[in-house]
Amino acid sequence: MDDVKDYLKKLIKQDDVVVIGCSGGPDSICLFDILKNLQKEIDFSLICAHVNHNVRKESKNEQIFMEKYCLKNKIPFETMTITKYSDDNFENEARTIRYKYFDDLMKKYNGTYLMTAHHGDDLIETILMKIVRGSSISGYSGFSKEVDKSSYKIIRPLISVTKEDILNYNKKHKLNYFIDKTNFDNFHTRNRYRKVVLPFLKKEDKNVHEKFLKYSKTLQMYNEYINKETTKIIKKVVKDNKLDIEKYKKLDDVIKNRVIYFMLEEKYSDDLILLNDKHVNIINNLIYSSRPNSYVYLPNNVKVVRSYNDLIIKEVTEEVDSYELEIGEKNSKVVLPNGKVIEVVEESEINDNNYARLNKEDLVFPLHIRTRKVGDKMYVKGMNKQKKVKDIFINSKIPLSKRDIWPIVVDSKDKVVWIPGIKKSKFDIPKNKKCDIILRYY
Template identity: 35%
Template structure:
């Protein structure tokens, strides 16, 4: 075996490109590279000969396209190799897709290859890229400003639909391929377009490569090592970046939101890698759209002291910084609609966001307890009231303060995202006095209930499906109902294996764990017993008080039992630490803890769960058993509560 073949075999083995039970589809254009690849695979006995098939796409772009097609077809027929062909007028397809010729040709090639693979149960697509292609690609990407693994050039293996695309010729040069093809008298055709200086790759091939080879004949080996080492480095970083995104990325319909509270404290290389990974996801792995400048622009937004900024990226992707959140969304940016309404007594208006505002006269039959609105003394204001967008120069008279304050500053203090401010209703009286910005701030005109004064009531109702809804108090859906149930099924399988034949005592921590426990126990397929404890350290606040109280103790004895504690969330950890120590003190045989959510950033004591559903960011989360002041437990998902709800 000569040196060229040895290096190819060694490369195939190193990167696990071909196994004996693989089925191969060799892409053969008719040029020396792909003909040499086909001949090598046919004679190398890496797989049985009947496991090799050939695909040829006639682009109708070159004068000798018919000769190439005939040469490949004849070669295959002489050796009884399955031959698949498709003819596409790439110029017409490019016009239809409104893309360049090269990009369109690549799209139709891979569509054809993947279709053949799927129809014939083939798992490997074999391509003839070589060491010259590798150097050209790395240089082109560096000059263009690609980032991340793009610097590493062509990868030996990558996923395609139905299998993998592999490139076993990457360790050998074009000259070695020509020598191989000549030695074996292969009937290849030369692509006349390869010498045209019109194409970027050809300029690199004819001008840069000869210079580099002359400077150092070992340049091919150096670029090969550079590609392999940087690939390994990037893959390691991308694993870390992927885990970072999982902890801090929220998918909400068409919008992706990156939570910055923890993310911005990570090392810069990890931030850059995570942003690149996110952009690759958003652009459906089309790395050609992404440049280094895009990533650095986003990093600059994250690290800037300016809490509100935005940039526009290719294909109408907008990135908006809003305090500790970074929003990514495709589509045109539209100016917010202007609105202006007059509100007379007993009138009700509905805004574009489905919220409604009503003005009524206070009376003995009007309910004011828990009022979602405000009371006004009639003597202080002039009707009709006005509901409108904000305007430049708006100021509000504040409770307990002398003078007034700019509405802009009020929004900044309340951390209202800039893109949302123009959509908020500003309620004034007819003389222009600002009375209220619902959900943000009430003015000094807000009054306590009075039996002696004539008063008006403004009610503001946020609607979903026409009814006032707690869903409107949720800033973001963090974990969907489907995601919850999928995770519960997974935990159920693990706990079934853990407790098979042990008849554990399962202890639910009231009240928050009840929905989670109810669904989880349906998925644990073994005998068990249930009991409940109510242990609390919160009260009506959002921060743990530190004082642990037993409100309801267990009915059953834990002595000698395997105990599984089910909790909704581990935050500070005080409650669970106390409970675990208590059960151990009562001589349980074993104590394990399963929690739906884990919030490590809130931890004050050293405790870790044995089973964790989701790790959540340091936000106030509610739903699916979790509450704020006993509300929101019945939400079917986990959501982040709007700060204005618990800061009022």
């Protein structure tokens, strides 16, 4: 940890204000302790910010633990509790709420640095997940050690150390902390990377985190250069928020994608995490389509409209019309109004609610994707009787605003066979048995 301490000594000056995001877990307690001890050498203010995500029964105990910990160490303690989630992607929404809260605290205290305890192992996991899921150059680089915001900096001092380094520090200094038991649950993608992929990489090279950090920095350097070049060019192809398609087509492919990202940034701001290169490809397909007048929807009620040579990205407040789309049996991909995609895949080891495995003998093909209808019912997998789709939405806590555009997969007899991302039907085939078609929702 000597490198971390030396870095912080050079960074923090007298009278600086440091806000640390602290969950009460081993990583944030380690960083908290380092900063607390540094106050003996440098006269700066330290504020602890804790977010109670309210999804585990231990969450309240962690909040109380942190409050007592700060009281004992005479550190100002700030906390918030997330009482309700409205998004179907919990991790993205929690992150957005968390950083909005941190931003408010930085303004309240006129903060200099916001510090989080992301470490080298976190960086490896993030990069690998981005590569597998698809992202942008910025996404593939994971996260940075330093990020400039409008009036402060986000600092991740532990990015160069491993989880093992952190645990050894905590053991040496006899620090108490909470363990999030969900970190051991294989249901979460990140946990599978942490338990399976990471140990394999570290067995190959115990300093693999240093290689990933170098990789991250290299991509960030390329990303900065591409941004500079795009800034020079974008004014020539985008005017009054309209993209000139003919001029756009003449650009280099790397610059093209960045122009799209720049346009999306205008609409998404801090929610840009919701997007990846899948959405850029969707927009490019719209641009190169033979249809001069068409549109697609992206997450958060954003609509991309092509009208002859113009492309506009705009927020929509009006209700989305109902739709019905046919999906083929091979290599088929359908872009949905909610910004998601349903595609036919050859195989998958994953068998959660984002996948459906179906047989022709049980259903009438082709399959269709449509919006819900009054009276829709489905035989939920594991149940002997039908359940109203309306009740499934309610039990799954799907916001009312999203139910009318949520995709429902039916066969040609209008039999509901899958509610993507929410529930499978009794027609879903077990993973160990052969099926005729596998659908993926993402």
